[in-house]
Structure formats: structure tokens, C-alpha cells
Amino acid sequence: MSAEDLENYEADQELQLYREYRDVVGLFSYVVETDRRFYLANSVDLKAHEAGTDVYFELTLKDAWVWDTFRSARFVKHVHVLTFKDVNIEELAKSDLEPPSSLQR
Template identity: 70%
Template sequence: MSAEDLERYETDIELQLYREYRDVLPMFSHVVETERRFYLTNSVELNERSDGGRVYFELVLQDAWVWDMYRPARFVANVRVVTFKDVNIERLGEKEA
């Protein structure tokens, strides 16, 4: 497989992922973005934790969809995310959903 073939394959997968995202977006009420992933979810709980003076965030998502082109199944029932980085949570309005 050439570099060009690989690039074309990844471009096709990204396009399929975008189309899936567009189709499932109305099913969810929140967008959650971390440094590593992008989620759509209907339930999100954010907890600030501390360990030895370092602050981190624990997210618990239920009924979620994850933007990841390498996952065969993007719908997940429960997700727990732990991160030391920024977290963005947005409630979708009627227009977006």
C-alpha cells in the first residue's frame, strides 16, 4: 500500500465518520471535548479530583458516541475519562440537535 493509498483510505474513513456524526448528532444533548477525544452524550458528570497536589478531572458519560475513526463500535453505554488537561462541555440547543 502506497502512502497515497493510505492517505486516500484515511480521507474516506474521516468522511464516513463525519457523515455518521452528522446523522447521530440529533440523538444527543451534550458535546464533550477532551485533549484526546470528542464525545456526544446524553449524560455527563464532571468531578474535580486532587492527588498529591495535582488537580485532575474525572468524567462519567452514559449513552455516548465517540469520534474515533479506529473504533469499530462508536456507541458506548458507559465511559469514564480521567484527564489532567482541559475539558469542554457544551449543552446542545434545539438548533444544533
């Protein structure tokens, strides 16, 4: 496989993932971004924990979708994440669920 073939494959995988995201985003209430992953979820619980001088975050998601090109099953019933980085959680308004018209099929 040439480098160009690999780049084309990766670009195709990203496009397929974006299309899946566009199709499922309306099923979820929250967008969650961690240092390693991007999630859609219907239930989010975030707890901050102190360990000496460090702080870490415990994140529990229910009924989630994971943005991960290499994951075959992106729908997950329960996700538990521990991270030392900040977590960004946004509640989706229904108007946020429509992709820009230039990106629609």
C-alpha cells in the same frame, strides 16, 4: 500500499465518520471534548480531584457516541475518563443540531 493510497484511505475514513456524526448528533444533548477524544452524550458528570499540587478530572458519560476513526463500535452505554487536561462540555441547543446547508446531502 502506497503513501497516496494510505492518505486516500484515511480521508475516506474521516468522511465516513463525519457523515455518521451528522446522522447521530440529533440523538444527544451534550458535546464533550477531552484532550484525546470527542464525545456526544446524553448524561455527563464531571468531578475535579486534587492530588497534591495536581488536579485531574473524572468524567462519566452515559449513552455516548465516540469520535474515533479506528473504533468499530462508537455507541457506548457508559464511558469513564480520567484526564489531567481541561474538559470542554457544551449542551446542544436544538438549533445547533442542523449541519450547515452547504454540508447536507
